[in-house]
Amino acid sequence: MKTFSQIIGQKRAVDFLKRVISGDRVPHGYLFTGINGVGKSTAALALARAVNCTSDTTGDGCGRCITCRQLSSGNFPDIMSVGPDGQNIKIEQIRELNRGLNYKPVSGRFRVTIIERAETMSEEAANSFLKTLEEPPQGNIIILKVVDQRDLLPTIVSRCQRVPFNPLNRDVIKGYLVEHHNQDESTAYLAAGIADGSLGRAIEICEEGFLDNRRELIELLIGLFDMPGDQVVETAIGYGKKFSKKGQEDKSDIDLYGVTGIWKTCLRDLLLVKVNGNCDMIENRDYRERIQGLAARHDADKLIEGFFLVDSYQRDLLRNPNTGLLMEKMLLELKMLSS
CATH class of the missing domain: 1.20.272 (Zinc Finger, Delta Prime; domain 3)
Structure with a gap:
């Protein structure tokens, strides 16, 4: 169950997303920037839960409605994900995505599409995707994940709501490893230093x-x-x-x-x-x-x-x-x- 409350050390990004979601008009395009392992993936799934939950008013999902239960079990039909096929996201993948976006959401209020490593889109794919991003069919939210927005076409960046996810403080990572992964202080401190701001990386290091x-x-x-x-x-x-x-x-x-x-x-x-x-x-x-x-x-x-x-x-x-x-x-x- 991915919720905003599970995201560590990204208060500004979480508060912004909750504030936007609670408004009358939800942007159709988001650009999540930042290194890997700082909460971008969790935030994307938390956003999908928040905009589709039928009972919640807190922004975290009620956990009881059918949408929340489907999301918790991984069976929610209105989440799509596109990532590199080999080195790049290819034009054929974007064309297939565009066809899928033309259908209405199956179960939820919004279909949420996550573009993993969006910077790997080929030039053809990026240009095709730009047309979709300009006017996506109603009921769609598209989230692009990228380390650095400068690796994307400026025209794509300008059509998205940018949400930066910052590297985490070393003490925050260390405390999380000690509390949630049973690491001793010395190992947690070392892993947090090597991870260079990435909680996900720090967890891998402790493996x-x-x-x-x-x-x-x-x-x-x-x-x-x-x-x-x-x-x-x-x-x-x-x-x-x-x-x-x-x-x-x-x-x-x-x-x-x-x-x-x-x-x-x-x-x-x-x-x-x-x-x-x-x-x-x-x-x-x-x-x-x-x-x-x-x-x-x-x-x-x-x-x-x-x-x-x-x-x-x-x-x-x-x-x-x-x-x-x-x-x-x-x-x-x-x-x-x-x-």
Whole structure:
């Protein structure tokens, strides 16, 4: 059962949606922006419940009417979802969507259509979708989910009500992991730091195996500083192949977003120690002595460059690049900075 009250740390977005829904005229197009794992999907389903519930006045759905029961069981017929078929949302998918939107809602007051990763629409698909967005058939609400609105056509953005979902505060994520996922304070703090504002990502991090892989990756980053050039190239190619072959459905190993998150915490620790010599605030406390040693050997400007280099690669991931090639390039560029 997805409701607005379940969304953590997004009060402004939730209050705005409740206020709009309670009005006489509900916008037909919404653009939910923000990184993955901050509540966009939950908000989309909560909106579907709120606009279709037959008894509720609070904005969260009554939980008892037939619509709420159908939504809770996943059997509500008036929710549609479109996402990438391979790398892109194709024109054929949008044409099929357009045909479906022409029918009246089956059960509810509104049909709610969710466009996952809307930025992956091909040019043809985007232009076709724009026509639908300009004048959708009555009884339809369309929600586009995207990390950054700049990846969409400006004409699509201008026809939607934008609702930003911000990265979550680290303490909010930590508290949620401790209270709802039985994590100890230390693990929750570390996971929240690696997740970089994403509650969904933090929950994944706490799954079995992720934090064990963290040690291997920190050892790789630390070892990179002293690794011979030819070995760096060999290592980069090996890890590049590993991430190229890794399927998205494989949860047994860490993904590249997790790699960059872990390396950012490590580089931040190095900077903290380099700048003020204080180890009390570092995240990777089990690497305290090695971090102190490395910080003493490296220039602060180079460490800052390294941090922003990894951060830029992490942001590039949101546009779904070739992860294997990206891993190779990142390792080689980090080595060049440390030389």
